[in-house]
Amino acid sequence: MTERRKQFPFDQFEPKWQAIWEKNKTFAVANPGDADFDASKPKYFVLDMYPYPSGSGLHVGHPEGYTATDIIGRFKARSGYNVLHPMGWDAFGLPAEQHAIKTGEHPRINTANNIENFRRQLKSLGFAYDWDREINTTDPEYVKWTQWIFLQLYNSYFDEKTQQARPVSELEEQGLSRDEIDELRLAYVAETPVNWSPDLGTVLANEEVEEWRAKGHTVERRPLRQWMLRITAYAQRLIDELDDLDWPEGIKLLQKNWIGRSDGAEVTFQIGDQSVTVFTTRPDTLYGATYMVLAPEHPLVDDIASDEQKQAIADYRVKCGAKSDLERTELAKEKSGVFTGGYAVNPVNGEKIPVWIADYVLMSYGTGAIMAVPAHDQRDFEFAQQYDIPMIEVVNSENLSDITSTQTNHGQDAHATGGADATCFSGEGIAINSPMFEGLTTAEAKEKICAWLEEKGLGGKMVNYKMRDWLFSRQRYWGEPFPIVWRDGKHEALAESELPLLAPELEDYKPSGTPEPLLSKATDWVNCGEGLKRETNTMPQWAGSCWYYLRYCDAKNSERFVSREAEDYWMNVDLYIGGTEHAVLHLLYARFWHKVLHDLGHVSTKEPFQKLVNQGLIMGEDGVKMSKSRGNVVNPDDVVEGYGADALRLYEMFMGPLEQVKPWSMKGVEGVYRFLGRVWRLVMEVDQEGNWSMLSKVKVADCDKKTLKVLHQTIKKVSEDIESLSFNTAISQMMVCTNELNKLEVLPLSAVEILLSVLNPFAPHLSEELHSILAEAFPDAISGELSQSDWPQWEEVFLIEDEIEIVVQVNGKLRDRITVSKDADKDEVEKLVLDRDKVKEHIDGKTVRKVIVVPGRLVNVVAN
RNA sequence: GCCGAUGUGGCGGAAUUGGUAGACGCAGCAGACUUAAAAUCUGCUUCUCAUUUUGGGAGUGCGGGUUCGAUUCCCGCCGUCGGCACCA
Numbered sequence: 001m002t003e004r005r006k007q008f009p010f011d012q013f014e015p016k017w018q019a020i021w022e023k024n025k026t027f028a029v030a031n032p033g034d035a036d037f038d039a040s041k042p043k044y045f046v047l048d049m050y051p052y053p054s055g056s057g058l059h060v061g062h063p064e065g066y067t068a069t070d071i072i073g074r075f076k077a078r079s080g081y082n083v084l085h086p087m088g089w090d091a092f093g094l095p096a097e098q099h100a101i102k103t104g105e106h107p108r109i110n111t112a113n114n115i116e117n118f119r120r121q122l123k124s125l126g127f128a129y130d131w132d133r134e135i136n137t138t139d140p141e142y143v144k145w146t147q148w149i150f151l152q153l154y155n156s157y158f159d160e161k162t163q164q165a166r167p168v169s170e171l172e173e174q175g176l177s178r179d180e181i182d183e184l185r186l187a188y189v190a191e192t193p194v195n196w197s198p199d200l201g202t203v204l205a206n207e208e209v210e211e212w213r214a215k216g217h218t219v220e221r222r223p224l225r226q227w228m229l230r231i232t233a234y235a236q237r238l239i240d241e242l243d244d245l246d247w248p249e250g251i252k253l254l255q256k257n258w259i260g261r262s263d264g265a266e267v268t269f270q271i272g273d274q275s276v277t278v279f280t281t282r283p284d285t286l287y288g289a290t291y292m293v294l295a296p297e298h299p300l301v302d303d304i305a306s307d308e309q310k311q312a313i314a315d316y317r318v319k320c321g322a323k324s325d326l327e328r329t330e331l332a333k334e335k336s337g338v339f340t341g342g343y344a345v346n347p348v349n350g351e352k353i354p355v356w357i358a359d360y361v362l363m364s365y366g367t368g369a370i371m372a373v374p375a376h377d378q379r380d381f382e383f384a385q386q387y388d389i390p391m392i393e394v395v396n397s398e399n400l401s402d403i404t405s406t407q408t409n410h411g412q413d414a415h416a417t418g419g420a421d422a423t424c425f426s427g428e429g430i431a432i433n434s435p436m437f438e439g440l441t442t443a444e445a446k447e448k449i450c451a452w453l454e455e456k457g458l459g460g461k462m463v464n465y466k467m468r469d470w471l472f473s474r475q476r477y478w479g480e481p482f483p484i485v486w487r488d489g490k491h492e493a494l495a496e497s498e499l500p501l502l503a504p505e506l507e508d509y510k511p512s513g514t515p516e517p518l519l520s521k522a523t524d525w526v527n528c529g530e531g532l533k534r535e536t537n538t539m540p541q542w543a544g545s546c547w548y549y550l551r552y553c554d555a556k557n558s559e560r561f562v563s564r565e566a567e568d569y570w571m572n573v574d575l576y577i578g579g580t581e582h583a584v585l586h587l588l589y590a591r592f593w594h595k596v597l598h599d600l601g602h603v604s605t606k607e608p609f610q611k612l613v614n615q616g617l618i619m620g621e622d623g624v625k626m627s628k629s630r631g632n633v634v635n636p637d638d639v640v641e642g643y644g645a646d647a648l649r650l651y652e653m654f655m656g657p658l659e660q661v662k663p664w665s666m667k668g669v670e671g672v673y674r675f676l677g678r679v680w681r682l683v684m685e686v687d688q689e690g691n692w693s694m695l696s697k698v699k700v701a702d703c704d705k706k707t708l709k710v711l712h713q714t715i716k717k718v719s720e721d722i723e724s725l726s727f728n729t730a731i732s733q734m735m736v737c738t739n740e741l742n743k744l745e746v747l748p749l750s751a752v753e754i755l756l757s758v759l760n761p762f763a764p765h766l767s768e769e770l771h772s773i774l775a776e777a778f779p780d781a782i783s784g785e786l787s788q789s790d791w792p793q794w795e796e797v798f799l800i801e802d803e804i805e806i807v808v809q810v811n812g813k814l815r816d817r818i819t820v821s822k823d824a825d826k827d828e829v830e831k832l833v834l835d836r837d838k839v840k841e842h843i844d845g846k847t848v849r850k851v852i853v854v855p856g857r858l859v860n861v862v863a864n
Numbered sequence: 865g866c867c868g869a870u871g872u873g874g875c876g877g878a879a880u881u882g883g884u885a886g887a888c889g890c891a892g893c894a895g896a897c898u899u900a901a902a903a904u905c906u907g908c909u910u911c912u913c914a915u916u917u918u919g920g921g922a923g924u925g926c927g928g929g930u931u932c933g934a935u936u937c938c939c940g941c942c943g944u945c946g947g948c949a950c951c952a
Contacts, residue, residue: 005903250868250947257867260951280952293952335950365951372952378865379950466951580946617946654889656877660870661945668876671889674904681904729878732888739888742905807884812933814884852932858883862932 007677008684009692010644013769018126026787027128029082031554032569037082044081045570046073047549047609049578049586050135052090052541053114055099058121059626060634060652060664065577065615067649068658068725070127072575074761075722077128078791084570085128086552088135089115093541094200097478100509107478107509111138121636125645126764128787133555137544138478142551144500145561146543147483149593150187151493152600154484157184158233165599178490186230186596187472189491194226194471195219201511201518202475205540205585206468224515227473227482227537231592235259235465238591246611248659251583258584260466265450266459267371269344271304271355276344279366279464282376283453284445287434288394289371290384292344292355293337295363296320304355306341313338313357320359335360335383346371347458348436348449358383366464374424381424395442396432397425470589472540475517477509479538486533503538545586546593549573549608561602568604576609577658583614613725616661618652623663634664646763647673653727653762672731676766678738679759682752683770694777701748708798710740711754715794718758727762734759749778760786807858808833810842826853833859 021027030037046069051062073085096107096114103110115136122129135142156165171181182188194203197212197219203226204212209219231238239259242252264281269292278292294301296317305313316338337358344355353371360379361370374384375391384391428442436452437445454460473482483494483501494501504525509518519536520526526534547561554566587609594608619625620632627633639648650672656662684692703711714737721730737755741747753774760767768786775782801822806829808816816838820829830851833839839861846863853859 007903248869253868254947257948260948262951264952278952282952360950360952362951370952377952379952382950464951583947654876660877662876665876665890667890671876675889677904728876729888732878735888805884809884809933812883812931817884850932852883854883858933860883860932 005690007673008644008680008766010646010765014124014126014640014645014765017765017768018123021126021128021787022123022131025132026785027077027085028130028132029084031563032565033563041080041082043084043570044073044076044575045084045549045553045573046076046575047085047552047573047577048087049576049582050088050090050545050548051118052093052095053111053118054095055110055114056628057114057117058636060636060639060648061579061615061618061626063125063636063648064618064652064658065579066122066125066127067652068613068615068727069575069577070649071653071722071727071761072725074128074764074787075719075791078761078787078789080790084133084552085130086133086135086555087122087127087129087131088133088548088552089118089137090541090545090548091115091136091138092479092544094202094476094478097476097509100478101511104508106505108138111478124640125636125649128764133552135548135551135555137548140500140502141558142544143480143502145551146480146539146547147494147499147501148496148561149547149597150480150539150543151483151496152602153229153593153596154185154187154493156186156596156600157181158186158230163237165596167600182491186233188228188230189225190228190469191223191225192228192471193221194224196222196224196515198513199511201513203471203473203515205471208585222515226471227535229470229472229592231470231589232465232467234592234595235261235467237595238588241591241595241606245607245609247609248612248614251580251587251612251614254583255588258467258588262464262466264462264464265446265453266367266462267347267453268458269347269371271300271342271344274300274303276300276355276369277367277459278369278371279462280371282373282442282446283449284431284434284437284440284442285373285376285394286346286348286371286449287436288373288375288392289346289353290374290390290392291353291372293358293361293370293372293380293383294340294355295361295368296357296359297363298357298368300369301340301357304340304342309339309341313340316357335379335386337383337387339387347453347456354389356383356387364468365466376424376426378424378426391424392433393425394431394433395425395427395429397427397429470592472543473537474540475511475515475536476538477503477506477518479540480543481519481538482535484535485528486535487531491535501534542586542589546590547597549576549590550597550603564604571603571608572605572610573608575611575613577613577615579617580614587612613659615658616656618655619661619663621664621666626664634666639669643669643673644676644765646676646766650676650731650762654731656728658725658727675731675735675738676763678742679755679763680766680770682738682741682747682755683773694773695747697745698747698749698752698774698777700750700778700781701746703748703751705798707740707744707748707751709801710737711751712794712798713737715754715758715792716799719791719794722761731762734762749774749781753782754792757786757789757792804856806856808836808839809858809860810839811862811864812860815839815842822856826855829853829859833861 032039048066048069069085073083077083091111096111099110100107155168157168157171159166165186168181168185171184195206195209196203197217200212200217203224204219213219239256239261242255262281264279265283266277266279267283267286268275268277301313335358337356340355340357342355343352345352360383361368372380372383374380374389375393376395431437431440431445437448440448450461481501481503483499484491485494503519504522506521511518517536519538526536528534550562550567553570554562557563590608594603595606597603598606617625620630622632624630636648647669651669654672655668683695683698685695686692714733717733718730721727734755741751741755756767756771764787771786803819804822805817805819807814808818816836818832818836820832830853843861843863848861848863850862851859
């Protein structure tokens with residue numbers, strides 16, 4: 001392939017243009033306040049999800065989204081916008097540290113090398129980034145502001161009344177104690193069961209467990225003292241404020257489900273002289289509660305356990321504690337539990353029901369206790385069957401006709417008898433065996449019981465969220481240290497002036513195998529003063545990515561994380577493109593930080609990312625996900641080497657819709673490469689020595705009608721398709737246009753210029769090169785660079801045809817075509833059609849019932 | 865199990881306020897150029913029936929429905945991919 005003569009000398013002009021752009025800072029954009037800032041233009045902030053600079057370099061999946069944003073950015077810039085299109089590095093991360101463990105080399109070095117490689121690769125693709133705004137999350141200047149934002153969280157609490165973050169200084173003024181305040185901070189310390197991975201030497205967030213487990217690492221649960229971020233405080237706002245965002249509905253739903261709001265009630269039961277509160281979404285089934293279940297870890301278990309059950313309880317707890325989360329769910333087929341010996345009193349009827357512990361009730365959700373209604377809850381039902389606990393039906397599933405038509409009547413003929421084949425009915429219906437609200441619908445019964453509970457002080461409506469607080473500390477080396485010191489067992493924030501706090505150099509990076517963070521090895525660093533010890537945990541990789549988009553607005557500011565002026569001008573991000581793998585975590589975390597910064601008055605918008613688009617995964621040629629082990633990974637460097645950056649960019653966009661999953665095809669790359677070759681040869685010819693020169697058929701000349709039509713169709717289609725991110729169809733239109741121009745004996749300069757102009761965002765090097773060749777040949781007609789020129793406008797007048805072909809159908813079947821003038825009226829067309837031989841043939845012996853004329857499109861003759 | 869996507873030629877994919885299904889590209893076939901090949905250019909290319917052109921029929925996962933007309937709208941299934949998974 002590389003031996004073959006190239007269709008066009010991309011290996012010469014691509015590096016040439018890249019060098020020109022770099023030297024001239026062609027794509028640098030000014031900020032408000034800068035000398036060359038043009039305030040008259042609207043702004044457009046188009047953002048890629050920045051990469052983790054891995055050792056294996058760029059993958060063909062990266063340039064998919066990057067090319068899309070590049071086309072948009074170049075298009076917007078030429079359409080009169082100030083465009084912010086930056087790039088940077090999510091450079092903290094475990095792989096660099098793993099490398100350090102193996103080689104002893106500081107992760108900083110490995111990271112710097114990888115970044116250099118990534119930058120080289122991205123530059124070889126000709127992306128119009130403003131490289132002056134490049135950021136690196138491991139840069140001390142960046143770390144400084146990540147730590148500063150952490151301190152904002154640390155020094156804030158969530159005010160329930162206004163649903164906003166407020167400075168904790170307000171609590172001090174209210175006279176709250178130090179301990180009380182520490183309970184309320186958005187960044188707080190808690191002893192919680194965490195996911196500890198001995199071989200990684202760190203704890204992981206719940207959300208990360210699966211990912212690392214899939215990579216073969218072990219993860220176990222154990223209680224540890226950790227930094228947490230109170231993201232749960234924002235649960236409702238994180239749901240509500242999705243509404244105004246232009247995101248795929250599926251992604252919004254994914255986030256909503258992750259946050260997992262459920263509306264229900266809390267109900268307090270008496271157990272002897274203790275009381276226990278349960279959470280239920282079905283308070284209407286209170287009469288059907290035949291037992292209660294506490295989570296095995298529930299603090300009340302010891303108090304209510306009878307002496308004869310104590311041993312069984314202890315044994316069961318040991319068994320549960322040993323189970324990892326995975327095992328707990330994998331063994332979910334069979335329910336297990338132990339009777340505590342205690343009984344709870346159902347507040348609604350005074351019945352005594354047995355209290356059990358079982359691991360299907362989680363301490364971390366709701367109140368860690370449930371009322372079990374086996375007749376109407378699948379899990380309770382299975383448990384009751386297992387332990388032979390009685391069931392009471394309290395919702396009638398029959399005669400539901402108009403209340404619940406399809407979704408809830410699957411258990412209709414089941415009568416909850418506890419028999420082996422019985423099923424339970426978990427849908428809505430009419431309350432029965434429930435004296436207080438006999439005959440009411442589920443919704444009505446819920447209202448009534450909640451009102452009653454509230455009146456009696458036994459509970460009431462309650463909302464719960466599935467989402468947990470964010471476990472924010474890691475025991476790694478290669479992350480931001482917490483700007484915190486400990487004095488007498490209490491944490492204190494470093495002063496802003498002490499930031500950034502950088503990690504000390506270490507002898508080696510090997511994990512100790514205990515949950516003691518790596519930084520604790522650096523005793524000189526840890527003991528930083530009389531009675532002072534530094535926090536030795538570090539922040540997770542997510543920290544840097546929670547605010548990087550803000551830093552791009554003002555990447556070199558040393559006074560503030562972003563100047564108010566720059567933030568106010570550039571935010572929000574108008575278009576954010578990246579993979580679905582970040583649909584929940586990154587996007588949720590970043591939204592959370594952004595809201596905190598907004599509440600505290602540091603940023604002007606409620607949400608960071610106005611429009612979100614997920615690019616689809618690119619599969620290998622074999623249709624499965626690219627992976628080293630399968631050997632189906634395509635390296636962009638090889639594609640650039642063989643076909644050029646423009647061909648790679650064009651192919652990435654031509655493959656299919658941006659959001660769709662699609663397989664790679666080298667043949668497809670060749671296809672677009674050939675197309676670029678055709679565009680090149682529209683203007684250029686080669687001699688036997690392989691030297692290119694301009695063709696003489698390119699002339700200053702007028703375009704004929706047909707050419708004007710296809711040119712203006714192309715401007716229109718490409719403009720509209722870029723706006724709707726339909727790059728594949730934009731490219732096919734440019735192919736159509738090229739094929740038309742190729743047929744011309746004389747190629748008018750203006751025609752080829754239009755084609756190059758719309759091709760420019762897609763294939764910036766080739767279009768710019770041809771443009772410069774034409775400029776040299778026709779200095780009076782052409783000048784400047786395409787990337788700096790105005791985007792062409794189409795004129796409708798060239799699109800209209802005088803005569804239109806109309807399709808003729810008889811009974812919906814295509815039978816004929818006629819050509820009529822563009823303003824022929826309906827009657828005229830109808831007459832014409834009925835006079836056609838082919839139409840007569842097909843309506844022979846039938847009566848014409850109706851003639852449907854769709855102006856400019858078709859005529860359908862209905863006859864029988 | 866639940867939620868969300870998706871299903872169109874040999875392949876990637878076009879086309880939806882309902883109006884010519886298969887644009888564009890790949891692969892394939894034929895031709896031109898060439899000593900030859902590559903490259904390039906031109907033509908054909910959903911399936912099927914018919915002796916040929918003209919032509920007939922079928923066709924957008926499957927089965928129904930609405931309509932003059934359905935890839936597009938409605939109802940019911942099936943397959944593939946992704947996410948969640950005892951959250952009370």
